[in-house]
Amino acid sequence: MAKTITRQEPALGVDAELARRLLGEMLLIRRFEEKAAEAYALGKIGGFLHLYIGEEAVAVGATSVLRPDDYAISAYREHGHCLAKGSDPRRAMAELYGRRDGLSKGKGGSMHLFDRSVNFLGGHAIVGAHLPVAAGVGFGIKYRGGDQVVVCYFGDGAVPQGEFHESMNLVALWKLPVIYVCENNRYAMGTSTERALAQTEIWQFGRTYGIPAERVDGMDVLAVREAVGRAVERARADKTPALIEADTYRFRGHSMRDPAGAVYRTREEVEREKQRDPIALFRGYALAAKLVTDDDVRTLEKDAVDRVDEAVAFADASPEPPGEWLFTDIYGEPPREA
Amino acid sequence: MAVMTYREALNLALREEMRRDPNVFVIGEEVGLYEGAYKVTQGLLREFGPRRVVDTPIAESGFTGVGIGAAMTGLRPVVEMMTFNFALVAVDQIVNTAAKIRYMSGGQYHVPIVIRGPGGPAAQLGAQHSQSMESYFYHVPGLKVVRPTTPMDAKGLLKSSIRDDDPVIFIESETLYNVKGDVPEDPDFLIPLGQAIVRREGTDVTVIAYMGMCYRAMEVAEELAAEGISVEIVDPRTLRPMDTESIIGSVRKTHRAVVVEAGAGFAGMGSEIAAFITERAFDDLDAPVERVTGANAPMPYARNLEKLKTPSKDRIAAAVRRVCYANGG
Numbered sequence: 001m002a003k004t005i006t007r008q009e010p011a012l013g014v015d016a017e018l019a020r021r022l023l024g025e026m027l028l029i030r031r032f033e034e035k036a037a038e039a040y041a042l043g044k045i046g047g048f049l050h051l052y053i054g055e056e057a058v059a060v061g062a063t064s065v066l067r068p069d070d071y072a073i074s075a076y077r078e079h080g081h082c083l084a085k086g087s088d089p090r091r092a093m094a095e096l097y098g099r100r101d102g103l104s105k106g107k108g109g110s111m112h113l114f115d116r117s118v119n120f121l122g123g124h125a126i127v128g129a130h131l132p133v134a135a136g137v138g139f140g141i142k143y144r145g146g147d148q149v150v151v152c153y154f155g156d157g158a159v160p161q162g163e164f165h166e167s168m169n170l171v172a173l174w175k176l177p178v179i180y181v182c183e184n185n186r187y188a189m190g191t192s193t194e195r196a197l198a199q200t201e202i203w204q205f206g207r208t209y210g211i212p213a214e215r216v217d218g219m220d221v222l223a224v225r226e227a228v229g230r231a232v233e234r235a236r237a238d239k240t241p242a243l244i245e246a247d248t249y250r251f252r253g254h255s256m257r258d259p260a261g262a263v264y265r266t267r268e269e270v271e272r273e274k275q276r277d278p279i280a281l282f283r284g285y286a287l288a289a290k291l292v293t294d295d296d297v298r299t300l301e302k303d304a305v306d307r308v309d310e311a312v313a314f315a316d317a318s319p320e321p322p323g324e325w326l327f328t329d330i331y332g333e334p335p336r337e338a
Numbered sequence: 339m340a341v342m343t344y345r346e347a348l349n350l351a352l353r354e355e356m357r358r359d360p361n362v363f364v365i366g367e368e369v370g371l372y373e374g375a376y377k378v379t380q381g382l383l384r385e386f387g388p389r390r391v392v393d394t395p396i397a398e399s400g401f402t403g404v405g406i407g408a409a410m411t412g413l414r415p416v417v418e419m420m421t422f423n424f425a426l427v428a429v430d431q432i433v434n435t436a437a438k439i440r441y442m443s444g445g446q447y448h449v450p451i452v453i454r455g456p457g458g459p460a461a462q463l464g465a466q467h468s469q470s471m472e473s474y475f476y477h478v479p480g481l482k483v484v485r486p487t488t489p490m491d492a493k494g495l496l497k498s499s500i501r502d503d504d505p506v507i508f509i510e511s512e513t514l515y516n517v518k519g520d521v522p523e524d525p526d527f528l529i530p531l532g533q534a535i536v537r538r539e540g541t542d543v544t545v546i547a548y549m550g551m552c553y554r555a556m557e558v559a560e561e562l563a564a565e566g567i568s569v570e571i572v573d574p575r576t577l578r579p580m581d582t583e584s585i586i587g588s589v590r591k592t593h594r595a596v597v598v599e600a601g602a603g604f605a606g607m608g609s610e611i612a613a614f615i616t617e618r619a620f621d622d623l624d625a626p627v628e629r630v631t632g633a634n635a636p637m638p639y640a641r642n643l644e645k646l647k648t649p650s651k652d653r654i655a656a657a658v659r660r661v662c663y664a665n666g667g
Binding site: 071073102103104105106107108112114115116121122124126129130131132133134135136137138139140141143144162163166167169170173328329330331332333 | 363389394395397399400401402403404405406407408409410411412413430431434435439440441442443444445446447448479480482502503504579
């Protein structure tokens with residue numbers, strides 16, 4: 001299964017600026033997640049924490065072909081999607097810390113990042129439930145006659161859920177501009193796709209529903225960019241939906257409570273998959289193609305570390321939300337009941 | 339003011355709001371071409387077209403989610419549940435998504451959606467199509483829950499629900515669709531959510547009831563008037579947020595209370611109302627609060643058993659007499 005990026009020439013439309021951006025964003029997400037893991041170990045982040053480490057190319061590649069007014073929506077492993085869409089890492093980290101300057105004022109947490117300023121419609125933590133919501137966002141775009149698209153990220157774990165199939169059917173039936181990006185990291189928590197799906201080639205479900213579908217190397221940021229780019233072009237042109245299966249892998253456990261390489265996969269498999277590290281692969285490619293220099297890489301690395309350090313400092317300094325916020329943001333106006 | 343059925347009042351409310359606001363649309367099973375399983379959406383497809391009157395396949399979770407996504411990004415969907423029993427298929431969308439988006443996003447997004455359809459005891463529809471549905475929803479912070487008893491309320495409350503910025507669970511009743519009543523034709527006529535109404539003034543005892551049980555209680559009140567018992571009837575209309583002030587105010591006047599609900603009594607609406615009356619008006623009470631509730635059993639099909647399931651006039655009257663210490667209690 002392990003693959004490497006074999007491109008030698010710069011891919012179409014990839015210039016030095018884009019290469020720096022893609023690498024920089026993947027590095028930012030990686031460093032952000034590493035720091036979040038540290039903060040979790042220190043007890044500064046509680047609850048569940050699902051890291052995106054290993055899957056960065058999917059969020060960064062997909063978002064690189066979106067406009068700011070396009071929408072993105074995700075499940076609970078959404079830090080990367082939110083940051084890629086343009087959220088301020090300081091406010092994202094503050095949300096993980098449960099602080100008042102967090103994106104959701106500390107009321108959402110790691111699994112519920114929302115950022116209206118960048119059209120990021122949230123982290124949703126009931127598997128499969130946000131797929132129909134994404135269809136509704138597409139419905140709204142079409143209703144208003146807009147040309148935006150919505151990208152909906154979900155894991156292979158959502159595919160056996162009924163809502164995946166309801167959503168595929170509805171977006172195909174009504175022709176809605178929704179691009180479903182399945183991050184197939186091969187395990188729904190500890191259950192491999194082989195143990196969960198009668199059809200493990202997830203992209204094939206697109207065929208069933210008459211939706212343009214393809215499988216893409218989710219460790220190759222340019223391949224993701226190109227596949228999503230094709231889907232975005234179709235969706236803008238005539239509202240055609242898409243299903244893209246990105247073949248990826250999470251290098252850490254399901255959550256911080258699941259040590260990597262636990263009972264359901266072998267250490268050898270994890271080590272082998274780490275050879276497909278999307279950041280290492282793209283850095284190697286970009287250096288070889290002379291899109292970036294060693295200096296550029298050092299600068300990007302430093303920038304990512306600096307921004308994440310700043311995010312941690314910001315989160316640490318942000319106060320806890322005041323007690324009266326328990327009762328705000330439940331209704332639009334205070335209801336009469338206490 | 340015009341006389342029309344409860345069904346026509348709902349239909350008029352939908353038409354008026356769709357004419358007023360281009361972001362309002364109706365979506366659900368059989369709402370368009372078929373004109374609604376109970377004809378509440380009759381004529382809407384003809385007037386507004388398929389863009390705004392959207393027939394769906396049978397996929398309650400899917401099309402409720404569609405409504406939520408559309409609402410998050412600026413539209414005002416009215417989602418019809420052919421019967422509210424089918425909303426249980428979409429309960430995760432309603433409880434975990436619609437109700438919580440505003441909170442989880444720290445107020446960045448909200449979900450102005452109405453989910454409406456008939457629920458409650460119906461005529462021999464059996465256990466899966468005949469049950470009180472409100473209890474599955476009024477427990478949830480973030481939802482508003484409306485149960486309109488009269489045609490006027492049906493119109494005024496549905497219009498307010500559509501204009502409301504929060505998710506509203508609006509549960510009608512199969513058994514009330516043909517009830518006729520006065521309905522204001524003014525397109526700006528609204529009944530605010532969260533306001534109870536005194537349906538009948540009285541001095542001896544407050545009966546709190548809504549929907550079919552409210553009509554039944556009204557009949558009981560007339561009969562008891564002949565015995566010299568003066569019954570006041572308060573209809574909450576909105577179950578969440580509930581107008582506790584109006585109910586407490588009535589109890590402070592009559593010093594006695596009976597709560598009637600069609601649903602199974604365990605942890606029901608009657609329990610909640612009895613609890614807040616006891617907490618806030620204990621010193622005003624001359625008798626313990628009584629609950630008259632549906633039996634703690636699923637709805638049976640057989641006509642005689644079905645009759646035993648929901649509170650009868652006799653049971654309501656007996657409870658009123660007990661709290662009034664009349665006829666030996």
